[in-house]
Amino acid sequence: MGDLNKLTIGAARDALRARDITSVELTQACLGAIDGASALNAFVHNTPEIALERAAAADQRLAKGDAPDMCGIPIGIKDLFCTKGVPSQAGSAILNGFKPEYESTITQNLTDAGAVMLGKLNMDEFAMGSSNETSTYGNVVNPWRRGNDTAELTPGGSSGGSASAVAADLCLAATGTDTGGSIRQPAAFTGITGIKPTYGRCSRWGVVAFASSLDQAGPMTKSVRDGAIMLGAMCSHYPKDSTSADIPVPDFEAALSGDIKGKKIGIPKEYHMDGIPGEIDALWADGVAMMKDAGAEIVDISLPHTKYALPAYYVIAPAEASSNLARYDGVRYGHRAKLAAGDGITEMYEKTRAEGFGHEVQRRVMIGTYVLSAGFYDAYYNRARRVRALIKKDFEDVFAAGIDAILTPATPSAAFGLGEMNDADPVRMYLNDVFTVTVNLAGLPAISVPAGLDKQGLPLGLQLIGRPWEEGDLLNAAYRLEQAAGFVSKPAKWW
Amino acid sequence: MLDAVYSEPKPKVIAGATGDWELVIGLEVHAQVASKAKLFSGASTKFGAEPNSNVAFVDAAMPGMLPVINEFCVEQAVRTGLGLKAQINLKSAFDRKNYFYPDLPQGYQISQLYEPIVGEGEVIVNMEPGVARLVRIERIHIEQDAGKSIHDMDPNMSFVDLNRTGVALMEIVSRPDIRGPEEAAAYVVKLRQILRYLGTCDGNMQNGSMRADVNVSVCRPGDYERYQATQDFGELGTRCEIKNMNSMRFIQLAIDHEARRQIAILEDGGTIDQETRLYDADKNETRSMRSKEEAHDYRYFPCPDLLPLEIEQDWVDDIAASLPELPDAKKARFIADFGLSEYDASVLTADVASAAYFEDVAQGRDGKLAANWVINELFGRLKKEDHDITQSPMSAKQLGGIVELISSGDISGKIAKDLFEMVYTDGGDPAALVEKHGMKQVTDTGAIEAAVDAVIADNPAQVEKAKANPKLAGWFVGQVMKATGGKANPKAVNEIIASKLGL
Numbered sequence: 001m002g003d004l005n006k007l008t009i010g011a012a013r014d015a016l017r018a019r020d021i022t023s024v025e026l027t028q029a030c031l032g033a034i035d036g037a038s039a040l041n042a043f044v045h046n047t048p049e050i051a052l053e054r055a056a057a058a059d060q061r062l063a064k065g066d067a068p069d070m071c072g073i074p075i076g077i078k079d080l081f082c083t084k085g086v087p088s089q090a091g092s093a094i095l096n097g098f099k100p101e102y103e104s105t106i107t108q109n110l111t112d113a114g115a116v117m118l119g120k121l122n123m124d125e126f127a128m129g130s131s132n133e134t135s136t137y138g139n140v141v142n143p144w145r146r147g148n149d150t151a152e153l154t155p156g157g158s159s160g161g162s163a164s165a166v167a168a169d170l171c172l173a174a175t176g177t178d179t180g181g182s183i184r185q186p187a188a189f190t191g192i193t194g195i196k197p198t199y200g201r202c203s204r205w206g207v208v209a210f211a212s213s214l215d216q217a218g219p220m221t222k223s224v225r226d227g228a229i230m231l232g233a234m235c236s237h238y239p240k241d242s243t244s245a246d247i248p249v250p251d252f253e254a255a256l257s258g259d260i261k262g263k264k265i266g267i268p269k270e271y272h273m274d275g276i277p278g279e280i281d282a283l284w285a286d287g288v289a290m291m292k293d294a295g296a297e298i299v300d301i302s303l304p305h306t307k308y309a310l311p312a313y314y315v316i317a318p319a320e321a322s323s324n325l326a327r328y329d330g331v332r333y334g335h336r337a338k339l340a341a342g343d344g345i346t347e348m349y350e351k352t353r354a355e356g357f358g359h360e361v362q363r364r365v366m367i368g369t370y371v372l373s374a375g376f377y378d379a380y381y382n383r384a385r386r387v388r389a390l391i392k393k394d395f396e397d398v399f400a401a402g403i404d405a406i407l408t409p410a411t412p413s414a415a416f417g418l419g420e421m422n423d424a425d426p427v428r429m430y431l432n433d434v435f436t437v438t439v440n441l442a443g444l445p446a447i448s449v450p451a452g453l454d455k456q457g458l459p460l461g462l463q464l465i466g467r468p469w470e471e472g473d474l475l476n477a478a479y480r481l482e483q484a485a486g487f488v489s490k491p492a493k494w495w
Numbered sequence: 496m497l498d499a500v501y502s503e504p505k506p507k508v509i510a511g512a513t514g515d516w517e518l519v520i521g522l523e524v525h526a527q528v529a530s531k532a533k534l535f536s537g538a539s540t541k542f543g544a545e546p547n548s549n550v551a552f553v554d555a556a557m558p559g560m561l562p563v564i565n566e567f568c569v570e571q572a573v574r575t576g577l578g579l580k581a582q583i584n585l586k587s588a589f590d591r592k593n594y595f596y597p598d599l600p601q602g603y604q605i606s607q608l609y610e611p612i613v614g615e616g617e618v619i620v621n622m623e624p625g626v627a628r629l630v631r632i633e634r635i636h637i638e639q640d641a642g643k644s645i646h647d648m649d650p651n652m653s654f655v656d657l658n659r660t661g662v663a664l665m666e667i668v669s670r671p672d673i674r675g676p677e678e679a680a681a682y683v684v685k686l687r688q689i690l691r692y693l694g695t696c697d698g699n700m701q702n703g704s705m706r707a708d709v710n711v712s713v714c715r716p717g718d719y720e721r722y723q724a725t726q727d728f729g730e731l732g733t734r735c736e737i738k739n740m741n742s743m744r745f746i747q748l749a750i751d752h753e754a755r756r757q758i759a760i761l762e763d764g765g766t767i768d769q770e771t772r773l774y775d776a777d778k779n780e781t782r783s784m785r786s787k788e789e790a791h792d793y794r795y796f797p798c799p800d801l802l803p804l805e806i807e808q809d810w811v812d813d814i815a816a817s818l819p820e821l822p823d824a825k826k827a828r829f830i831a832d833f834g835l836s837e838y839d840a841s842v843l844t845a846d847v848a849s850a851a852y853f854e855d856v857a858q859g860r861d862g863k864l865a866a867n868w869v870i871n872e873l874f875g876r877l878k879k880e881d882h883d884i885t886q887s888p889m890s891a892k893q894l895g896g897i898v899e900l901i902s903s904g905d906i907s908g909k910i911a912k913d914l915f916e917m918v919y920t921d922g923g924d925p926a927a928l929v930e931k932h933g934m935k936q937v938t939d940t941g942a943i944e945a946a947v948d949a950v951i952a953d954n955p956a957q958v959e960k961a962k963a964n965p966k967l968a969g970w971f972v973g974q975v976m977k978a979t980g981g982k983a984n985p986k987a988v989n990e991i992i993a994s995k996l997g998l
Binding site: 101205206211240320333372374 | 552555556557558559560561562563564593595596597600601602653792794796799800801
């Protein structure tokens with residue numbers, strides 16, 4: 001079997017169980033692909049020894065039979081996840097040299113299920129960014145190109161390393177995190193599937209916090225089925241995370257019947273926005289037709305507070321971030337600035353944080369500090385919280401009216417060129433999240449599914465938003481959409 | 496409300512050059528919850544451990560670590576609230592108070608600003624028998640303690656000990672109902688007494704288990720009454736907060752000093768800046784900690800790592816049902832059941848162990864007599880050796896035995912003191928010792944009469960003098976007691992002498 005790294009989780013699982021291949025072979029194929037893909041800059045800390053050791057253990061477990069679905073599957077881990085003894089620095093220079101003494105719940109769950117960690121994946125610094133250009137490791141490159149144009153494109157962000165690695169078959173799947181669209185937007189930009197589960201489905205313990213009330217980890221995979229398999233292995237109730245939900249984890253893969261007859265799919269009118277390319281609207285219309293053809297009932301709906309979501313998000317997320325990032329002070333771990341004679345604690349803080357944090361992180365820490373400060377709290381933070389409650393209610397109302405899932409575009413454009421936004425107003429970059437942030441504010445599950453190519457040959461994604469805790473139903477709708485869209489394109493290998 | 500039997504103490508008045516001034520004081524008491532584990536991390540709270548040995552990943556604010564509420568600490572806060580007759584809020588929430596300091600690894604303290612777990616309550620602060628101040632409690636909230644910065648170990652560096660980081664504190668906030676330095680100290684004493692009764696805080700101020708921030712302002716006579724009528728703080732002066740007081744004596748000195756400082760400024764035509772000050776015990780003065788420009792903006796906001804804290808009324812009811820008898824109730828009962836004076840009852844209920852000891856001594860015996868012996872003899876003797884009641888070598892049963900022997904007339908008060916010393920020093924059963932050493936007092940009137948007759952017969956001159964001046968009968972009593980080796984019942988001796996001398 002050649003090109004084992006190109007397998008899906010589902011196919012690899014079956015082949016591993018049939019003993020047609022071994023996890024060591026599969027892992028070696030991925031390690032080889034990673035070695036050949038430094039131009040993508042997706043993997044930033046490789047862990048081949050750990051990978052081969054775990055692969056060998058997985059093979060033993062497989063030989064005994066009764067191994068879990070993820071057993072022996074090589075995956076990449078976003079740098080935001082703390083992995084014991086392995087650099088975990090959230091794409092930031094301020095965590096230079098930091099190797100945690102503990103393992104995040106999710107990576108532990110995956111390891112327990114037999115998954116094989118290949119290494120750590122590049123990302124925007126502290127998950128703040130939509131193009132992977134804020135990383136201390138340098139930007140990731142999208143394996144996709146515009147036709148024969150050799151201009152390098154962004155894989156999106158913040159889980160850009162994860163997206164690029166999966167799209168380029170460096171690993172079978174990867175973990176991502178999504179605070180405002182950081183799984184779904186890069187998935188859409190790279191032609192893969194990205195799932196942002198219901199807030200509380202996956203424990204945040206051991207995941208470096210960006211905005212605690214919005215952060216949620218999820219799988220980034222080559223298919224909806226793979227997403228269902230990997231999500232099942234990731235989520236669990238974890239008592240050390242007070243926001244992790246104590247509810248059973250269903251068999252998501254078993255929910256993939258492809259039958260969505262009679263399901264009500266909502267089409268929110270507010271997601272028709274000015275300035276969105278016609279191709280995006282056309283793709284969306286295609287999606288609607290596919291769902292209709294599959295027997296779903298299409299319902300026009302209204303989510304009236306949608307236009308306030310982006311501003312509310314860019315108040316709440318920076319506010320929480322400004323507080324969450326206060327711990328990076330040079331006192332206990334990570335980077336500490338060299339001090340001059342006479343420098344005191346204030347200089348240590350200021351120099352350390354000025355050197356350790358990149359511009360975008362500094363910008364958001366300042367925004368967050370400002371919106372929480374005396375005299376501005378009510379005007380910004382409290383108002384944003386009220387908006388958030390209204391947005392949540394928008395969704396509750398449509399779900400109460402019988403809507404099963406909501407179909408929208410995933411992103412307002414295809415992948416853009418690296419450096420293209422360098423001189424742009426930061427708000428232009430923030431607009432990348434316009435279709436995705438509402439979901440984080442409302443704590444809902446959503447999925448981005450590749451559904452077509454734009455005229456330059458770049459992938460585009462559609463987003464399905466589901467009812468809270470009903471990822472199974474959501475994934476089934478996405479599975480049907482995936483079948484109907486029949487997206488099989490792969491980037492032509494140039495790296 | 497205050498019992499009608501109490502009258503309010505007079506506020507402390509300081510005479511200034513321009514007239515009298517009064518003090519208005521409110522306290523924020525930080526009481527460390529008596530728990531084995533920290534508020535959010537599960538690390539140990541043991542005092543005096545090696546620096547940085549009681550530190551969990553959460554306490555050190557390692558990336559990705561999350562707080563989990565310690566239910567036991569919540570229970571202690573509820574217990575404390577119930578003990579202060581306070582409103583218990585079934586829903587409360589945690590907020591982050593953001594500021595940078597090396598002993599605060601997270602860069603924020605998790606506290607409860609907007610929705611505290613306990614609302615309004617009250618404390619009755621007794622100043623002297625019949626005089627007490629009702630101090631209203633505004634709120635109690637739960638929060639994390641910070642670590643300890645050590646600046647004097649190295650000339651160029653500071654060190655941080657995170658053992659205390661994340662330990663649970665209850666911040667008990669009073670209304671500005673306290674009117675003088677003595678009242679402030681008495682308030683802290685009473686609060687500590689209640690917390691110790693409840694078992695929710697050990698009240699050890701030396702170890703920092705209890706610390707107070709004291710808010711002081713001054714006003715003119717009449718202003719405070721207007722404030723109480725309207726609850727309008729505009730009637731009061733601008734306050735200053737003196738941070739981190741950890742002794743009753745310093746609390747009083749600091750308040751007095753701070754009030755005089757403020758009065759001097761005001762009488763010079765100046766104004767008081769609202770600020771945080773530190774008390775320097777060596778110089779007996781308060782100093783500004785930070786100017787207005789340096790004032791922290793704490794940027795409080797709801798902690799997104801913790802869900803709102805929701806508790807059940809049934810749970811609160813269970814805790815209420817398990818509350819011990821508290822000092823005020825115990826004192827009232829001692830007065831009613833044992834006929835004690837308010838003063839004696841206060842002394843005996845100062846701490847749970849003393850009260851329990853007394854009750855064991857007094858049970859089924861003469862309560863007043865028991866109180867006298869516990870307070871005057873036992874406490875006096877313990878104090879001499881710097882012992883507290885739990886270190887008493889004499890059990891309540893033993894002291895009760897002595898009290899019983901006195902009550903029954905078996906021994907005299909004088910002999911009882913000898914017996915007390917004997918039991919205190921060497922132990923033993925009091926009744927058996929009395930038997931063994933022949934300490935029983937003589938109540939046989941025949942024997943006493945014989946002794947009296949002998950003394951009268953031997954001292955005819957004294958008899959004449961006593962007949963003229965009955966006060967001299969006491970001389971005969973002394974002679975008879977001497978003759979009987981102190982064992983004669985003094986009451987019987989008095990009566991017989993009076994009748995024989997025809998007085």
